[in-house]
């Protein structure tokens with residue numbers, strides 16, 4: 814962010830005496846900082862209620878006006894699905910055993926003439 818980028822901006826009438834009445838309301842530049850080090854500058858009317866946080870348009874994370882206190886990223890690490898946990902917990906042997914039991918149950922039901930589906 815280059816210093817002096819807002820040089821020349823002013824509120825009130827300028828040296829040329831140009832009337833600023835009727836122009837858009839004075840604006841303030843508000844910067845938001847997200848956990849990914851993105852800076853987002855937004856312009857708000859000075860009369861607007863500036864929100865404390867804003868969704869970063871680059872990564873979607875919540876961004877805060879306070880660079881030193883950025884919102885932490887929500888837990889978006891690839892989490893395991895329930896099935897993945899089940900597969901991890903069960904060894905292949907266990908899985909085979911479960912399958913065998915299911916097959917036996919299926920066969921026994923067939924023997925008794927019970928309809929499965």
Ligand SMILES: [Zn+2]
Pocket residue numbers: 847848849850851869870871872873874
């Ligand atoms: Zn971001």
